[in-house]
Amino acid sequence: MSLASSTSSFLSAPLERRRRVPDALRQRIEISCDRCKKRKRKCTRPDEDEACVACSQAGAACISTLPRKRRNLPSRSKRYATLDAIVRKLYPDEEVDTVEGLAGIAERLGIEVAELVGAHGQTSGESIEPWSPSAQNPASFENPELPPEGYLVPAPRGGHHYVGPASLVYFAKCVRHLVAKSNTLKKPSYDEAGLRRYLQAAEFTAYKVSHTIEANIQGHPATFAAGHEQALSVTSPADLRSETSPNGTASRDIRLPERAISDALVNAFFDRVHPNFPVLHKGAFLVSYKQSLAYIDHTTDPGDACTVYMVLTLGAQALEGVLGQSQALQQTYLSIVIREGLGRLVLTSNLANVQALLLLSLYQHNAGERNTAWILIGQAIRAAVASGLHRDGENCDLNPFERNIRRVVWWTLHTFEQTVSLALGRPSFSDVINVNAKIPETLFETGIGLPAGYLQHYVSLSHFMVKIKKINAILSVHYQEPRQLVERYAGVIAIHAEIINWKKSLPDSLSLGQSFETPIHRRLVLLLLIWADYLESVLCRPYLLARVHQDLEQSVQSSEIGEVAGLSVSAAHASVTKLLILAEYGLLESSVWLDFYCAQHAIMVVSLHFLGQPCSTEWDDTRESIASLISVSQTMRLAPTYRITMNVALQLSCIAGIGPEIPVSLGTEPPHRSDVSLKPNLSQSHLLSGIDMDSFSQLEQIFGPVPHPVDQSEPAMYGDLYNLGYMDETSNPWDFFDIGSFTGDTLQTLPESDPAAEVTHGYEGQ
Known part of the structure; x- marks a missing residue:
């Protein structure tokens, strides 16, 4: 008989004939150790108090802590499965996985169970435990139930963003529902105080959910660098090509700002960014920075080059409002990193690449692009693990400096990712199970400007974030x-x-x-x-x-x-x-x-x-x-x-x-032009009737004046952040607080909706 025919004959044979152990002799092992369960092998032991054969031969500890595997419901009668589900639903906090637990419930209910339970605690019926997703105690926080499903929010540039129920976005959705229930906003009010409260709330009602995750701000360097709009009269990355360098992005040299400006940006980075985000060693960075002089040579490692560019970019971000060319500098060097360096950063893994990705993710996070920042953090984690930053380099010949800077970068990445994960309600990916990277040595920690013991306690605090997010x-x-x-x-x-x-x-x-x-x-x-x-x-x-x-x-x-x-x-x-x-x-x-x-x-x-x-x-x-x-x-x-x-x-x-x-003026004085760079959208002029325009110069400047154009026509990047939300209904239809529309003499409110339906309606078109 051929091998093929014998195999076919074996596969076509009835299940009973293929079993090596007859059904009459088949029995479930009462206790299996953790090691045998993980290896899916039979756990054979001479006595229940002795180690199993496999553990004895391997010299391993024979312990049993994992829960007993459950059989699938199809192997049970439908009646038993239904009864089991009913009991679990009625008594979610009771132990219903053992006969003793069920007997305790029956005793409290006055039900006689003596004749149903045998001498060894086994029921007279089948003894197979049914599988149920609710088998875990829902009140347990050591092993809580799976978190509820999150939400897909339509993104400004297409697609969707996922936000979890632990996110700030979901919190805001819940707040919106409560505000809609509040009587305060349902009572029509025509006095000055009522109008003031409505106007102060109008900006909130205009924001889309997705804008808190992906702002997509017109004119911002992050938007331009990502290729979503054209340059706005700033230095193009192509203009920075050295005249003596060959053409092509892979081989050209990049000119740095003039030395005084460059030094100011670097100092701003280490004064404002580095203490909070210590992914670099200041001394080591300054040595390589001073060697670069006026150019980043085309032979420079991509990670090192992008790190320098991001230091300049974050320094320029810190100096907004102080340095006239801050916007232009951000746009220039961020464009180089994203358009020319990012592809090389994500295809290789080393310490410099991780540092550059972290700095880029921080900038994008600050710039309103939290979704992009999240993606970059994930890439940084993959690169860090691939480079072994999560390990302490026990098998490598690392000197103390290398070992400690790797530790600092890993734990900074870990804490930052945990923070952003909590804010977005998304899972964390830096909790790999085989991390043994230690906290940097105290001397190194103080050498980079941190108080002694700071990083250890910061990391221990971040461990709460996982629990809190889940709960x-x-x-x-x-x-x-x-x-x-x-x-x-x-x-x-x-x-x-x-x-x-x-x-x-x-x-x-x-x-x-x-x-x-x-x-x-x-x-x-x-x-x-x-x-x-x-x-x-x-x-x-x-x-x-x-x-x-x-x-x-x-x-x-x-x-x-x-x-x-x-x-x-x-x-x-x-x-x-x-x-x-x-x-x-x-x-x-x-x-x-x-x-x-x-x-x-x-x-x-x-x-x-x-x-x-x-x-x-x-x-x-x-x-x-x-x-x-x-x-x-x-x-x-x-x-x-x-x-x-x-x-x-x-x-x-x-x-x-x-x-x-x-203050809001309700006078009838003719409006006059106020000295601001933004004006309300007059397409909804019925919202503005009877309001002195001077009030808008105060209302729309909620957090300080809009920056006036300087030098090279600085873009109006804060237009959609400062205005009160008087936008076309077609472009921004979502009323965040459901407080209705103000039509001059009537404040109409929407009827209350049930929270489940509100989720679908609330994110529609966002």
């Missing part, structure tokens, strides 16, 4: 179901206690109330504590949503929800207090780091509290702190990402009645 995703979608939140109260309080213990574990050098060696030391310590407050507030945020929902519904509130909601507001207040200290010392960063992530979130949390309890006096000092923080923000130049999110937070604060007062 927040589960709880946020259930904020209208108090029972779901009450069931998970203990788990949330446990994680909150871990954060409090983390704060208590900080050494004196990383605590308030002590003298700081340098301003940077003061800033980093305050920022570390601010991030802890931020995470604490995010953790408890779903309970605040639930409490405000109950406030608006005037329903009975549980003490657990009120307690945890108060923790969220308290943490937000604590972060605002520290942010004001940073501002007092001139250390609050508005352009090149994420300070205003925390500011925006704190303002929204406190505003949400007052939306539900407008007459509350418990947090009056918080109300004053929020007003102070907003006033400080209005004097600063915010990068696009933080400008967009702060505009959102400001409008919510105004709707909640805790925002700054902006």
